[in-house]
Amino acid sequence: MKFAAGSQKFSVTAMAYRMVQADDVQAIVKTGFGSLKGAAYLLLRVIDPVAARIWLRAQSPASAADIGARSHVDETVQIAFTAPGLRALAIGKEIICRFPLEFSEGMAGNENRSRRLGDIADNAPDRWEWGLGDKEPHVLVILLARTLKRAATYAKAVQASVELAGFAALPPLLTTDMDDVEPFGFRDGISQPSFDWDGARQPGTAADRDYTNEIALGELLLGHRNEYGLFTERPLVAPGAKNPHLLPEAWEGGGRRDLGLNGTYLVYRQLEQDVRGFWTWVAEEAARARVSSDDLAEAMVGRRLDGQPLQDLLIRAIPGIDAKDSAWNGFTFDTDPDGLSCPIGAHIRRANPRTGDLPGGRQGPIDTLLAMLGLGGCPRPGAISSALPWPQNHTVWPGGAPEDDAIASARFHRILRRSREYGTRITREQALDPNSPHPKAGLHFICLNANIARQFEFVQGAWMASATFGALSGEQDPLLGNREPFPRPPVSCHEHATNGFTRPGAEPTRRRSTGLPRFVTVRGGAYFFLPGLRAFNWIAS
Amino acid sequence: MTPQDRFVIVAPVLRDVHLLRRDLAGMTLAGYPGLADPCNAIVPFCKYETIHFARFVVLEDNTLQERAAYPQLLRYKEPIYLCFMVDCDDSACDLLSQIARECPRLHEIFEYCGLDRTGNLAEWMQAHRVRPSTSYVNWIGRTVTQAREEAKLHAELRKALPNCDAGEPQALLSQLRGQVSPELTSPAPTPLSWRVRNLVHFYAPLVAAALCLLLFPLLTLALLVAGLAMFVVALRRHEQSDPIIDWPPPPALIAQLCKGEHHAVTNQYTAIGSAKPGRFRGTLQLAIFYALDWVARHICTHGRLGRISTIHFAHWIYLDNRRRGFFCSNYDGGHEAYMDDFINKAGFGLNFAFSDAIGYPGTDWLFAKGAWREQEFKRFQRRHQITTDAWYKAYPGLTAHDLARNSRIRNGFEKRSMSDDEIRRWLAEI
Numbered sequence: 001m002k003f004a005a006g007s008q009k010f011s012v013t014a015m016a017y018r019m020v021q022a023d024d025v026q027a028i029v030k031t032g033f034g035s036l037k038g039a040a041y042l043l044l045r046v047i048d049p050v051a052a053r054i055w056l057r058a059q060s061p062a063s064a065a066d067i068g069a070r071s072h073v074d075e076t077v078q079i080a081f082t083a084p085g086l087r088a089l090a091i092g093k094e095i096i097c098r099f100p101l102e103f104s105e106g107m108a109g110n111e112n113r114s115r116r117l118g119d120i121a122d123n124a125p126d127r128w129e130w131g132l133g134d135k136e137p138h139v140l141v142i143l144l145a146r147t148l149k150r151a152a153t154y155a156k157a158v159q160a161s162v163e164l165a166g167f168a169a170l171p172p173l174l175t176t177d178m179d180d181v182e183p184f185g186f187r188d189g190i191s192q193p194s195f196d197w198d199g200a201r202q203p204g205t206a207a208d209r210d211y212t213n214e215i216a217l218g219e220l221l222l223g224h225r226n227e228y229g230l231f232t233e234r235p236l237v238a239p240g241a242k243n244p245h246l247l248p249e250a251w252e253g254g255g256r257r258d259l260g261l262n263g264t265y266l267v268y269r270q271l272e273q274d275v276r277g278f279w280t281w282v283a284e285e286a287a288r289a290r291v292s293s294d295d296l297a298e299a300m301v302g303r304r305l306d307g308q309p310l311q312d313l314l315i316r317a318i319p320g321i322d323a324k325d326s327a328w329n330g331f332t333f334d335t336d337p338d339g340l341s342c343p344i345g346a347h348i349r350r351a352n353p354r355t356g357d358l359p360g361g362r363q364g365p366i367d368t369l370l371a372m373l374g375l376g377g378c379p380r381p382g383a384i385s386s387a388l389p390w391p392q393n394h395t396v397w398p399g400g401a402p403e404d405d406a407i408a409s410a411r412f413h414r415i416l417r418r419s420r421e422y423g424t425r426i427t428r429e430q431a432l433d434p435n436s437p438h439p440k441a442g443l444h445f446i447c448l449n450a451n452i453a454r455q456f457e458f459v460q461g462a463w464m465a466s467a468t469f470g471a472l473s474g475e476q477d478p479l480l481g482n483r484e485p486f487p488r489p490p491v492s493c494h495e496h497a498t499n500g501f502t503r504p505g506a507e508p509t510r511r512r513s514t515g516l517p518r519f520v521t522v523r524g525g526a527y528f529f530l531p532g533l534r535a536f537n538w539i540a541s
Numbered sequence: 542m543t544p545q546d547r548f549v550i551v552a553p554v555l556r557d558v559h560l561l562r563r564d565l566a567g568m569t570l571a572g573y574p575g576l577a578d579p580c581n582a583i584v585p586f587c588k589y590e591t592i593h594f595a596r597f598v599v600l601e602d603n604t605l606q607e608r609a610a611y612p613q614l615l616r617y618k619e620p621i622y623l624c625f626m627v628d629c630d631d632s633a634c635d636l637l638s639q640i641a642r643e644c645p646r647l648h649e650i651f652e653y654c655g656l657d658r659t660g661n662l663a664e665w666m667q668a669h670r671v672r673p674s675t676s677y678v679n680w681i682g683r684t685v686t687q688a689r690e691e692a693k694l695h696a697e698l699r700k701a702l703p704n705c706d707a708g709e710p711q712a713l714l715s716q717l718r719g720q721v722s723p724e725l726t727s728p729a730p731t732p733l734s735w736r737v738r739n740l741v742h743f744y745a746p747l748v749a750a751a752l753c754l755l756l757f758p759l760l761t762l763a764l765l766v767a768g769l770a771m772f773v774v775a776l777r778r779h780e781q782s783d784p785i786i787d788w789p790p791p792p793a794l795i796a797q798l799c800k801g802e803h804h805a806v807t808n809q810y811t812a813i814g815s816a817k818p819g820r821f822r823g824t825l826q827l828a829i830f831y832a833l834d835w836v837a838r839h840i841c842t843h844g845r846l847g848r849i850s851t852i853h854f855a856h857w858i859y860l861d862n863r864r865r866g867f868f869c870s871n872y873d874g875g876h877e878a879y880m881d882d883f884i885n886k887a888g889f890g891l892n893f894a895f896s897d898a899i900g901y902p903g904t905d906w907l908f909a910k911g912a913w914r915e916q917e918f919k920r921f922q923r924r925h926q927i928t929t930d931a932w933y934k935a936y937p938g939l940t941a942h943d944l945a946r947n948s949r950i951r952n953g954f955e956k957r958s959m960s961d962d963e964i965r966r967w968l969a970e971i
Binding site: 101110111113115116127228230232233338357367371372373375376402406407409410412413444453454458459461462466467468470473486487490491492493504508509510511512 | 570572573576578579699702703704706713763792795796797800802803804805806840841844845846847848849850873874875877878881885886887903913914915917937938939940941942943945946966968969971
């Protein structure tokens with residue numbers, strides 16, 4: 001065993017921020033391909049690794065450099081691999097073990113993970129249409145084309161070619177263009193983090209005590225500095241592996257090559273949405289609560305159907321939100337700690353609580369120090385004294401309430417979404433009409449992040465699926481929750497329901513809804529590694 | 542107010558550890574490794590209404606190889622211990638005797654640690670009690686009975702509220718009060734001895750400091766300045782020369798730990814490790830534990846430790862003549878979230894509390910870096926974590942936030958009069 005002496009040096013000057021080589025980054029990292037309305041997802045399993053690698057070598061996924069004002073992409077592929085996929089392509093165990101555990105275990109690979117992500121009962125991996133056992137994908141090929149029709153033909157052609165080239169294909173997953181509206185009828189994909197492609201961001205300064213939408217590139221791409229100013233763990237290849245010249249050298253030295261650089265992790269979950277169930281329940285509950293269906297549904301989402309926020313816009317600018325976007329995203333929830341405008345448990349508030357590093361944001365040095373020690377903030381006016389009920393008159397430290405500081409700082413837990421809808425869109429009227437057909441619809445939820453555990457799994461586990469998010473109790477995400485009691489016997493003597501939803505702004509007696517059914521069911525999912533293009537060529541070599 | 546107390550029994554395991562583990566597993570719920578059956582046959586925790594949390598954990602340290610960086614430690618061979626820890630209301634001594642009297646099968650467990658078949662269990666347990674160097678209690682004075690009664694009150698109010706029809710706050714309040722008839726035990730008087738001890742503990746360092754400053758102002762200041770300067774020099778020398786120890790925790794360990802986690806809103810955490818050798822680190826650690834204990838007893842007494850509001854109880858305990866120590870906590874949420882919370886909300890506190898442990902990521906000036914080396918820190922803490930063999934929580938569905946909120950609800954419920962605004966706030970809590 002060897003031990004290096006001295007503390008590690010992490011000075012910025014010693015390792016200058018490297019400029020991103022756009023031609024090494026798969027294009028989907030940079031763009032959602034909004035102009036390519038057609039998409040299909042092919043899930044492949046490797047049968048013959050040699051033939052499969054030959055096929056892969058013939059592919060040329062578009063790079064971020066191909067996307068721009070002058071160039072023009074009509075159809076392209078983007079390719080990602082699961083850990084079993086890398087294994088099947090004969091990438092050595094010693095390399096795969098350099099990937100983080102959540103990737104090598106997979107989304108469905110560990111019961112603890114399934115419990116955290118809410119993938120239990122009807123959402124459990126063993127009920128998925130794909131993702132487990134012989135339906136566990138090895139390679140994801142994202143096909144993009146101008147129109148849906150062309151994407152479908154493209155998918156058929158690619159499927160035929162891969163089946164001759166050492167792959168078995170699962171049934172292709174097609175998409176529908178719903179004009180940026182998800183099947184329930186809400187405008188989707190409005191808020192995205194803005195990544196610092198120029199490397200100008202210095203994370204962790206006083207400015208980050210307030211919410212920032214500008215996020216270090218290392219939260220998205222491996223091999224770049226993340227929000228801690230560090231490099232997220234990534235796979236390096238020891239000297240002596242195959243074709244080392246195809247990979248860039250790792251800055252850590254030792255002759256190692258960088259398999260991770262400019263790659264990212266792609267999280268894929270196929271979410272089926274029960275549009276009829278959603279609007280039927282909303283109509284019934286709205287009648288009980290004496291509000292309109294729109295108001296109730298919008299409170300659950302936290303935005304209007306057209307995407308307008310329920311929250312008032314801020315006067316100050318938020319870093320990473322430009323003037324054009326500020327009508328949609330120029331708000332935080334600091335102005336609404338009680339959830340009177342936007343319920344604390346609303347979908348968008350859980351997905352991104354827009355918190356800064358310190359409650360109270362940027363303030364004077366003494367207040368900052370007090371806030372850091374957990375002694376800051378003002379007790380809320382009119383609050384029932386948080387003094388002990390026994391003995392009466394026992395004074396407590398005059399700090400703010402702990403529940404005002406219950407949520408983690410958002411900048412460490414952001415994801416870049418690249419979802420597309422599938423199935424047939426029905427209107428609300430059709431959904432409420434028992435005689436109209438009830439076609440399947442849902443979302444191919446896809447997101448990119450550099451640290452699955454700290455980003456996707458945290459957002460999904462600690463924010464969306466959690467029944468205790470933000471000091472709430474008994475409610476999960478009003479759209480995504482699995483509604484399974486937690487905990488339940490035998491762990492506790494009675495079931496603790498999670499199927500509630502509270503709108504603090506409403507009248508006290510009608511504020512809380514209970515008995516929410518499950519509106520969204522997970523149909524499949526996997527964690528993929530979306531390599532940089534040099535890494536892609538190395539894997540294919 | 543009834544203050545919280547705890548007993549921690551630590552004894553070296555002298556017989557087969559695997560058999561001991563098997564016996565401890567017999568206390569757990571089928572299919573839930575590490576979660577104690579509240580009514581198990583060895584210690585039926587549910588019978589004791591003053592127990593908040595309890596755990597049996599075999600302190601088997603898999604990180605002793607990290608001592609290779611400190612050759613002076615290599616001559617020690619450290620034993621494997623069994624720890625039985627209980628956080629309770631009132632006197633832990635009385636509870637210990639009661640458990641010893643009423644749980645004969647506990648005798649069999651401690652026979653692994655050298656308790657004679659004919660020996661006196663209570664005396665043996667007393668003899669093996671250790672005192673935590675630092676203990677944290679989320680809310681000093683909140684009893685198990687209180688937590689349960691208030692949770693019931695909250696549930697009843699939640700149920701009753703939608704059936705009310707009054708519009709005005711005052712009318713709504715009296716309607717609610719009419720609909721629920723909770724059983725709420727009145728608080729017991731605070732024991733005088735505890736109050737005296739607490740006051741002495743609070744004032745001792747302050748009085749000592751004041752006396753020194755008043756009686757020998759110049760000498761004290763001079764010593765303080767000189768001491769601080771020497772401390773900073775020594776600290777920096779250590780920080781810059783401490784070996785870096787950083788490798789990933791074995792996947793098998795993580796798999797094992799994961800099995801016992803996330804079955805309820807609260808999880809347990811036990812970690813063990815060696816202290817950095819030498820007089821400087823040893824003294825520093827003692828001073829830090831004293832400071833932490835003082836803060837936990839007198840400042841962070843109601844709902845949060847610094848900015849962390851998810852810890853119910855936590856203890857730092859020395860082993861082996863301060864060569865090793867272990868840390869136990871009971872926290873809300875998932876493990877990864879707990880660590881992120883720690884790093885981002887109290888990274889400096891983590892550095893302060895743990896940087897004298899071997900393998901801790903390098904700190905700067907005692908408070909900086911360290912835990913903020915995010916992934917290195919996460920590897921460190923997972924590497925040192927050990928599986929808890931049997932863990933009990935008295936109120937499994939409730940987080941620390943729930944408990945505090947329920948207390949506020951009870952407070953309002955029992956308040957003689959509230960203004961309309963206060964009632965609105967109170968209703969919002971329900």
